[in-house]
Amino acid sequence: xxSDLILFYAFGAIAxxxxxxxxxxxxxxYSVLLLIASFMAxxxxxxxxxxxxVAVTQIIxxxxxxMVLFLFVVMLLNAPREDALEASGSTxxxxxxxxxxxxxxxxxxxxxxxxxxxxxxxxxxxxEGRGGTSWSVxxxxxxxxxxYAFAFEATSILILIAMVGxxxxxxxxxTEKRIPxxxxxxxxxxxxxxxxxxxxxxxxxxxx
Amino acid sequence: xxxxxxxLVLSGVLxxxxxxxxxxxxxxxxxxxxIEVMLNAVNLTFIAFGRFLGxxxxxxxxxxxxxxxxxxxxxxxxxxxxxxxxxxxxxxxxFRELKG
Numbered sequence: 001x002x003s004d005l006i007l008f009y010a011f012g013a014i015a016x017x018x019x020x021x022x023x024x025x026x027x028x029x030y031s032v033l034l035l036i037a038s039f040m041a042x043x044x045x046x047x048x049x050x051x052x053x054v055a056v057t058q059i060i061x062x063x064x065x066x067m068v069l070f071l072f073v074v075m076l077l078n079a080p081r082e083d084a085l086e087a088s089g090s091t092x093x094x095x096x097x098x099x100x101x102x103x104x105x106x107x108x109x110x111x112x113x114x115x116x117x118x119x120x121x122x123x124x125x126x127x128e129g130r131g132g133t134s135w136s137v138x139x140x141x142x143x144x145x146x147x148y149a150f151a152f153e154a155t156s157i158l159i160l161i162a163m164v165g166x167x168x169x170x171x172x173x174x175t176e177k178r179i180p181x182x183x184x185x186x187x188x189x190x191x192x193x194x195x196x197x198x199x200x201x202x203x204x205x206x207x208x
Numbered sequence: 209x210x211x212x213x214x215x216l217v218l219s220g221v222l223x224x225x226x227x228x229x230x231x232x233x234x235x236x237x238x239x240x241x242x243i244e245v246m247l248n249a250v251n252l253t254f255i256a257f258g259r260f261l262g263x264x265x266x267x268x269x270x271x272x273x274x275x276x277x278x279x280x281x282x283x284x285x286x287x288x289x290x291x292x293x294x295x296x297x298x299x300x301x302x303f304r305e306l307k308g
Binding site for chain 2: 004008012015016022025035038045050053065069070074077097098101102105108112116126140143148158161163165166167
């Protein structure tokens with residue numbers, strides 16, 4: 001089916017372009033919104049792969065819940081300008097780390113391409129038959145609560161721990177006894193609040 | 209007809225982009241978003257292989273990955289909020305004092 005390939009390339013192009021823009025954006029709000037677009041394209045790919053339930057879950061849970069959580073935090077912190085500081089210059093140490101990171105990411109991409117080239121699945125089409133019909137939600141649920149019952153229950157404990165951990169980490173009681181900042185390079189919160197000239201900093205505060 | 213290799217290459221590209229984001233960006237929230245990108249690249253691999261092998265296990269594991277991603281996002285964002293309260297910054301370089 002040629003339409004299949006066209007849809008794959010369309011969704012894949014949207015996903016790659018949106019994800020690249022996520023990395024390139026300096027404003028985290030745009031990053032989050034673009035990532036939602038990327039997830040929508042991935043959901044389209046899941047539909048192409050006969051996994052409609054995963055596609056719906058992807059949209060509802062990922063794009064709906066997790067990304068809204070991110071958006072909520074971005075707007076709560078209201079700090080989209082932090083990246084302007086980043087662009088103006090960072091310490092030598094972080095530049096070195098950045099170069100190392102770039103090299104590592106390139107090595108990763110090259111390694112992936114090399115590994116894929118070596119495998120014999122090149123061009124293998126998806127099988128027809130059972131693979132061609134999508135698994136129904138009932139079947140998936142039966143497997144999830146059958147073979148994977150233990151993992152499912154373990155997941156509930158994971159969620160509980162994550163909940164307790166999030167409340168403990170972000171709870172108000174941590175800041176009540178705020179320790180004074182020992183590092184003079186990092187400005188205290190009071191000094192940064194509204195003064196207008198500090199809105200356009202020429203140097204990053206941790207650079208000096 | 210798009211074959212398995214198409215999806216694997218796309219997944220690899222997405223994973224590399226996510227990895228670049230983690231390494232190159234100096235914004236904690238964008239780094240967390242990049243981790244989500246990497247998790248989604250892996251999800252795509254799982255679904256593609258599940259379809260290739262005619263097995264539902266790939267889809268089941270994706271549900272677990274989504275759950276873990278939700279837990280990771282909740283804890284990660286809580287840490288971001290706690291750090292932001294102390295340093296008023298999202299740049300990981302500002303959290304040097306964690307080095308001791």
